[in-house]
Amino acid sequence: MTLIEAKGKLIKRSRVLALATVAGLLLVLLVSSEMSNAQVTKGKERPLTTKQWMQAVHKVHCGAIKEGLEAGPSDDDAWAKIALHAAMMNESSYVLMADGRCPDGDWAGACKQLGEGSAGVLSAVENKDAEAGLAAFGAMTKSCGACHSVHKK
Ligand code: HEC
Numbered sequence: 001m002t003l004i005e006a007k008g009k010l011i012k013r014s015r016v017l018a019l020a021t022v023a024g025l026l027l028v029l030l031v032s033s034e035m036s037n038a039q040v041t042k043g044k045e046r047p048l049t050t051k052q053w054m055q056a057v058h059k060v061h062c063g064a065i066k067e068g069l070e071a072g073p074s075d076d077d078a079w080a081k082i083a084l085h086a087a088m089m090n091e092s093s094y095v096l097m098a099d100g101r102c103p104d105g106d107w108a109g110a111c112k113q114l115g116e117g118s119a120g121v122l123s124a125v126e127n128k129d130a131e132a133g134l135a136a137f138g139a140m141t142k143s144c145g146a147c148h149s150v151h152k153k
Contacts, residue, residue, distance in 0.1 A: 040103055040107075043099025043100055050096075053095065057092050061086075061088040062085075064081070064082075065085045065089070065140075069082060069137060072130055079125050082121070083122060086118045086121035086122045086125065087122065089114065093112070094111075094115070096111050096114070097111050104150075106146065110144075110147035111143070113139070113142055116139070117138075117139040117140025117141070117143060119136075120136025120139060120140070
């Protein structure tokens with residue numbers, strides 16, 4: 001084997017090695033993105049998707065709290081309705097953490113914000129304090145952006 005032949009073999013070998021490394025990296029990326037995707041769009045066992053939960057629960061109850069508080073609740077019924085919607089949002093802070101749905105600390109932190117903000121709305125309802133309710137609602141809705149900015153495509 002001449003020196004040039006030997007050099008050529010070496011170059012071929014390092015090309016194969018480089019290609020194998022790139023293919024391996026791509027595989028790892030693919031698998032990990034599939035895994036994190038699965039956690040965000042759905043839990044592990046139950047059929048409910050995160051999107052369905054957002055549409056059925058967050059969209060509906062979040063909007064209703066805002067409307068109710070901004071209108072200025074005029075009687076016990078109106079306050080009770082706001083409490084119902086806030087309790088649903090509070091429950092959501094647990095549902096979003098259940099069934100292996102939580103992929104990371106951003107998600108968990110947003111759920112904590114959601115739970116605390118909605119609990120604040122509930123205490124404001126107990127005191128029939130619409131202004132405090134709106135402040136707590138503002139804190140609660142910080143959770144939406146906190147989670148969406150990381151996990152919503
Ligand atoms: C812990 C994470 C998390 C929190 C907190 C959160 N969301 Fe979401 N939300 C998501 C994810 C993930 C999606 C995207 C789901 C998908 O498309 O698969 C989403 C999507 C949505 C959608 C779009 C649904 C559709 O039709 O595509 C709405 C509306 C929504 N969220 C409302 C809210 C509101 C309002 C709040 C705050 C009160 C909130 N979300 C808080 C994770 C969260």
